[in-house]
Amino acid sequence: MTRYTPAEIEARWQAAWSRDEVFKAVRSADKPKYYVLEMFPYPSGRIHMGHVRNYTMGDVIARYRLATGHNVLHPMGWDAFGMPAENAAMAIGGHPKDWTYDNIRDMRDQMKPLGLSIDWSREFATCDVAYYGQQQALFLDFLEAGLVYRKNAVVNWDPVDMTVLANEQVEQGRGWRSGALVERRELTQWFFKISDHSEELLDALDRLENWPAKVRLMQENWIGKSRGLQFAFSTIDAPDGHDRIEVYTTRPDTLLGASFVGISPDHPLAKVLEREREDVAAFCAECRKGGTTEEAIETAEKLGFDTGIRVRHPFDTAHELPVYIANFILMDYGTGAIFGCPAHDQRDFEFATKYGLPIIATYLPSEDSDETLTEAYVPAKTENVFYNRGFAGEPHQTGLEGIDTAIDFCEANGIGQGVTKFRLRDWGLSRQRYWGCPIPVVHCDACGVVPEKKDNLPIELPYDVDLSVPGNPLDRHPTWRDTACPSCGKPAQRETDTMDTFVDSSWYFARFTAPHADTPTVMEDAAYWMNVDQYIGGIEHAILHLLYSRFFARAMRITGHLPQGTEEPFDALFTQGMVTHEIYQTRDDRGRPVYHLPEDVTDGKLADGTEVEIIPSAKMSKSKKNVVDPINIISAYGADTARWFVLSDSPPERDVEWTASGAEAAFKHLTRVWNLCDRIGAMDKRAQGTGDAELLRAMHVCIHDVTMGIESFGFNAAIAKLYAFTATLQKSKAGYAAQREAIMTLAQLMSPMTPHLAEDIWAHQGGEGLITTAPWPKADEAMLVSDTVTLPIQVNGKRRAEITVPADMSKEEVEKAALADQAVLRTLDGAAPKKIIVVPGRIVNVVV
């Protein structure tokens, strides 16, 4: 008897796969292709259990597809640009580039022992010059196609770090790193014209049948289509050129309830007034404090400033409304101006109450409702209401009908037109950062903004930078910034902004199809491998990354970098849950929590006997000390155990709790299977036994169940079936031939999850070649049904008995047998059955 030694087994089989290049993806016409992709990692330096779960799921799919005769592409790379590298360089010295490549090396070393079926020859990092140089080429093509442009935009500006911050990087109005109060600042930035594709990106969501409905819905909300009316108020006493104020509303049916007009502090009219009047300038300055985040806006007090300007109501020119500058109106949504209807909008209601403006209802719950409102009346648009100030259509109609008829009425009377607007804004890609892809343009005094020549690409990041001073080191670089204008050749300056790291991850999936090409993609390769058949990653990327990638695929198709039909690059998407762990906590003398590592806690106690408080499972986090390092698990139990565990217990889309006992159990089970293989291998080869047929039937049922499980992402259920079949095999008294067939099939069914153990069993039983490339077992339909079935018998829907009958028995015969059953007769107690329902192979229900 030998022992299960994963460390030895796993190294051996990984070497064998590598030697035979079984995972190398090569274009071939004789097999269907299958592209499996997991969202590539940021090279933080350590892999964590979440990575293990994500890549194991992808690996199960990839290995299963390999076994079912597909030509599989399963690549891996690194999302390697970004702020952590700069922060690390600033905190501990060193260079972002060195830090990043060291981390990539470390993480690759930690990942390889997992035995993933990855074609490592396709590996790249987004910070490789070869990658971002091609990204620059894409940028130039996008620029030429009008998919990128420059404009002024309001951004979060950190005055200490001297950089733009993303909304996610602003906490309570302060820069997350510097702690400085964030300012709103207007800068000239590069934008992708994603909003031109709003309609398309929205409509195409319906075709993504194999995406989670949740993700599609989140994208739908994010794109945010709305239909409304755009029209203008004519002004009184306004500065020249502002005799009209354009507004947009989704509730034109409330037009008669308008009691004021509000404009954004960034509205052109506000800007004119700001220059002319000190009080307006002071108010606008006040509004500009604080960031642009939802959070900052949410907490800010609603402020208004009466400009003294008046506008005429379009329906009644004698009716004048005041024009306020208000801090809650955004310049980049709609027209940057609104009309306020306090009766039907809570925010307007509060504003009107604060500034003593009239509250005029245009619809009410019913004809006899009181017109004096104590709060805004905001019913669902689908609710039927009574229009007391309706101007279009019936007095009784729903909000939706009211809106439609109002738009029709206004259009017919020359007051504005119906307009569709989207919430989705253009994607600002400029970052005042060093560790990113340089934007390949040059600023020339004579020629303006000039795109670099493709021949001059890549525009490589300089290595010799000084990160000890805040701000973008590219701005201060002595020689890098200075260059010659690609157009006139005179001295000019490079753009020093780099691209948002989301750009890097928006096309990596396409680059994997030709990772070493000297063009961004190669048509034949992209045509062969695209689309990604199965994409797997976290729900946290439901909106931005996936939306940007969808846009990029379209942009790359337009610019000739992807073939037709790749507009939606991910055929199927799966969002997997996290790996969680309990938190162990005690309190110090001041009652503050002190966290303890799982390995320091035994039976709810510390080594010194102190009881710990156990906080329910939560995302693994260093600060809570509830992190389990995959490396430790692999060295203690092997990769197969780690892989088996993260797939078992919980459905893949849900979180799975890591427990020491669960990991232990996974290891014990794999040991049992290994011992079982050993035992069967030692059997007399001519040994006959009993129950061969039953064992093989159970085996075919298991093939069927596990295959279904893998195909439907029911990995936990598939594993449960494998446990059950292992128990059956363990107890079987079948002969050698049947047992050998059973253990080899078991190994095959386990091979996507525990590939190393599976290979070893295969080899041990004398299997031909590698189990990894052996064809997937097929369930014999004939073997799935047994000769007899046990049917439960219900009386009035309650289970009372069961009968065992031949599987092919007719309905009539089954009825007869059911009614003859002693337990049934007893329950019936002489009552005559009214009806008998026989569901063949399933159940019998007797109704009295």
Add this chain to the structure above:
RNA sequence: GCGGGCGUGAUGGAAUGGUAGACAUAUCAGACUUAAAAUCUGAAGGGCGUACGCCCGUGUGGGUUCGAGUCCCACCGCCCGCACCA
């Protein structure tokens, strides 16, 4: 506020409208052992009963159905996404 999801033993969770609780953890009992660990075997939703068995049971209340964890309606609770969006 808008939108979505989820509520099943002590725990994680199974269950094409057809025997609720598969499989696993934790628990208990037994075998092996001087003993423990490991391993193996078995028990186990709650209640009543010696037993055959009976009653109750998938958040709560109703409905559809021969039959509901599953479908429909309402409510309660939890979780997630979006949101001064005009």
